[in-house]
Amino acid sequence: MRTRARRSAVALLGAGALSLAAACGGSSGGSPSSQGSSAPAGAHMGGTLKLVGVSDIDGTDPAAWYFTTDYEIANLIARQLLTYPRDPSTGKFGTTPVGDAADLPKISSDGKTYTFTIKQGVKWDTTPARQVTAADFARGLARTCNPVKAFGASSYLTSTIVGFKKFCDGELKIGTSAAALKNYINAHLSEVSGIQASGETLTFHLIQPASDFNNILALPFASAVPVEYMKYAPNSAALGQHYISDGPYKVDKYVPGKSWTFSRNPAWERSTDPNRPSYVDNIDITTGLTQQAVQQQIQAGTADMEFDTFPLPSQVPQLNRVHDPNLRIDPTSSNNPYVVFNTVSPNNNGALSKIPVRQALEYAADTAHMLQVCGGPLTNNPIHQVLPADIAGSSPAYNLYPYDPNKAKSMLQAAGATNLTLKVLYANTSTCATSAAQVLQSDFKKVGVHVTLVPAPIADVYGKYLEVQPSVTQKGNWDLAFAGWGADWEGNSARTYFQPLFDGRVFAPSSSNFGDFKDVKVDNLIDQALAAPSVSQATSIWHQADVQVMKDAVWIPFTNPKQANYFNSSKLANFIYFTNYQNGDWTSVYFK
Numbered sequence: 001m002r003t004r005a006r007r008s009a010v011a012l013l014g015a016g017a018l019s020l021a022a023a024c025g026g027s028s029g030g031s032p033s034s035q036g037s038s039a040p041a042g043a044h045m046g047g048t049l050k051l052v053g054v055s056d057i058d059g060t061d062p063a064a065w066y067f068t069t070d071y072e073i074a075n076l077i078a079r080q081l082l083t084y085p086r087d088p089s090t091g092k093f094g095t096t097p098v099g100d101a102a103d104l105p106k107i108s109s110d111g112k113t114y115t116f117t118i119k120q121g122v123k124w125d126t127t128p129a130r131q132v133t134a135a136d137f138a139r140g141l142a143r144t145c146n147p148v149k150a151f152g153a154s155s156y157l158t159s160t161i162v163g164f165k166k167f168c169d170g171e172l173k174i175g176t177s178a179a180a181l182k183n184y185i186n187a188h189l190s191e192v193s194g195i196q197a198s199g200e201t202l203t204f205h206l207i208q209p210a211s212d213f214n215n216i217l218a219l220p221f222a223s224a225v226p227v228e229y230m231k232y233a234p235n236s237a238a239l240g241q242h243y244i245s246d247g248p249y250k251v252d253k254y255v256p257g258k259s260w261t262f263s264r265n266p267a268w269e270r271s272t273d274p275n276r277p278s279y280v281d282n283i284d285i286t287t288g289l290t291q292q293a294v295q296q297q298i299q300a301g302t303a304d305m306e307f308d309t310f311p312l313p314s315q316v317p318q319l320n321r322v323h324d325p326n327l328r329i330d331p332t333s334s335n336n337p338y339v340v341f342n343t344v345s346p347n348n349n350g351a352l353s354k355i356p357v358r359q360a361l362e363y364a365a366d367t368a369h370m371l372q373v374c375g376g377p378l379t380n381n382p383i384h385q386v387l388p389a390d391i392a393g394s395s396p397a398y399n400l401y402p403y404d405p406n407k408a409k410s411m412l413q414a415a416g417a418t419n420l421t422l423k424v425l426y427a428n429t430s431t432c433a434t435s436a437a438q439v440l441q442s443d444f445k446k447v448g449v450h451v452t453l454v455p456a457p458i459a460d461v462y463g464k465y466l467e468v469q470p471s472v473t474q475k476g477n478w479d480l481a482f483a484g485w486g487a488d489w490e491g492n493s494a495r496t497y498f499q500p501l502f503d504g505r506v507f508a509p510s511s512s513n514f515g516d517f518k519d520v521k522v523d524n525l526i527d528q529a530l531a532a533p534s535v536s537q538a539t540s541i542w543h544q545a546d547v548q549v550m551k552d553a554v555w556i557p558f559t560n561p562k563q564a565n566y567f568n569s570s571k572l573a574n575f576i577y578f579t580n581y582q583n584g585d586w587t588s589v590y591f592k
Contacts, residue, residue: 048282053287056287078246080223092576097215143225160206162207246268257288258286316378343518345478361412362556371559385547391491405443425481522552
């Protein structure tokens with residue numbers, strides 16, 4: 001999934017600086033046990049959780065939810081077939097999917113048929129409330145291939161479900177109107193033999209066994225979608241004003257770029273959803289603020305948690321040194337940020353299409369210095385390959401490009417790529433990316449390469465530069481870009497890097513292959529790994545793919561970050577961290 005950039009927090013956070021005022025509110029619903037849910041001792045129901053932040057979500061449509069803040073919004077208002085359990089004893093999410101809107105599936109002996117039964121009582125907040133059906137989940141999956149803003153890893157489905165690739169290929173060719181999408185889905189979804197929906201029974205037929213299929217269906221893009229959404233164009237502002245919820249909260253008001261207001265969904269039945277305790281009554285989010293304003297509001301007690309911002313890397317060592325109880329540092333399965341090459345840039349006579357040129361620039365980058373300006377070892381693990389250490393296929397660790405400016409310079413001369421001028425794109429809201437881009441500019445200057453920095457708001461980095469059709473990428477608006485990526489699940493999750501980012505058969509908007517990279521050797525390794533009969537065999541193949549991508553010099557990786565979060569532990573309890581959120585679960589926290 002695309003991860004948030006680590007952002008600047010202007011005001012210094014000292015020990016105990018956060019405080020909660022009226023936002024805590026009084027208990028409006030009694031203890032959790034009286035609501036039919038088990039809970040940690042001392043947990044209370046009620047109150048309004050207030051969050052403040054800088055940016056909004058990435059997409060209004062469930063089909064486009066593939067960003068960390070999208071995930072947390074989805075967790076409030078959308079149910080998936082499966083989800084991940086919260087463990088208050090560890091303060092973390094579990095790593096094995098459990099039932100959500102459905103129980104765990106019945107799987108055929110050959111591993112190619114999955115049958116789900118939707119729970120009775122999972123309902124839409126319509127008037128009157130109505131049962132969520134298997135057709136609602138099939139409809140949600142069908143929308144993921146729309147040509148407006150498709151799911152950024154649609155190959156998870158097209159390479160796995162029988163007949164889904166043909167369906168998606170056709171959907172990508174339709175117009176962008178609501179009517180065009182509705183007509184296409186109504187006419188062709190029933191032709192997908194790999195998805196069969198009848199009442200509350202949903203059956204999938206797979207092309208080959210997939211040990212991670214449950215993980216795929218636990219992602220937010222696989223949410224149920226009510227038939228009413230078909231009235232709106234994909235990812236449209238109009239859809240964002242007409243959300244219908246089957247989760248614990250409903251959207252009362254959404255002002256794009258400014259605010260969200262949620263209250264309890266009266267159609268939600270706690271007995272159907274043991275994974276979201278949903279202690280607070282209301283959740284208010286204010287976005288579009290400056291970092292300084294965000295921190296000032298938290299310190300003044302008018303806000304409770306940060307929505308999409310974290311402590312400044314320079315602040316974390318002091319907070320850690322004094323053992324501030326409000327600070328948590330957790331691991332991630334991400335490269336955030338990394339540097340990606342635009343392999344189809346026409347700039348410099350297409351120099352970046354040549355592997356030796358990209359390899360030379362790899363040697364020119366002082367990644368140790370880049371890691372240091374992003375906070376050093378307290379909040380970063382160095383990485384020189386694609387897969388972080390906790391993903392199967394990452395070992396053994398290796399480094400093909402140790403910092404060597406002299407070698408870089410000689411390689412550029414040998415390739416006839418002297419006097420290069422490169423445009424380096426980065427999010428100017430990210431302290432890490434901003435500082436690392438400046439380091440890269442200085443490093444490249446040492447080997448005779450001039451860098452023009454291209455700062456942009458993070459929404460524009462993706463929406464206007466990276467997540468666009470190849471024809472736009474080829475205009476040369478950027479040559480290298482700082483981006484962020486994290487595994488969609490933990491452990492057996494190499495697929496979640498290689499299919500979205502390096503499959504040369506799928507490009508934007510249906511993938512996150514930002515630099516339009518293509519290597520048939522990598523494509524073949526992806527196919528072999530997905531077809532491997534065991535996880536151990538797949539792991540070996542994923543490692544080969546990792547090495548091949550680095551030989552092709554597609555990325556400059558340098559940090560597998562640790563995630564720092566800051567919250568008021570004296571007032572706010574049950575902070576349960578999830579790597580996909582880079583934050584705590586809002587449905588789990590409660591006021592003491």
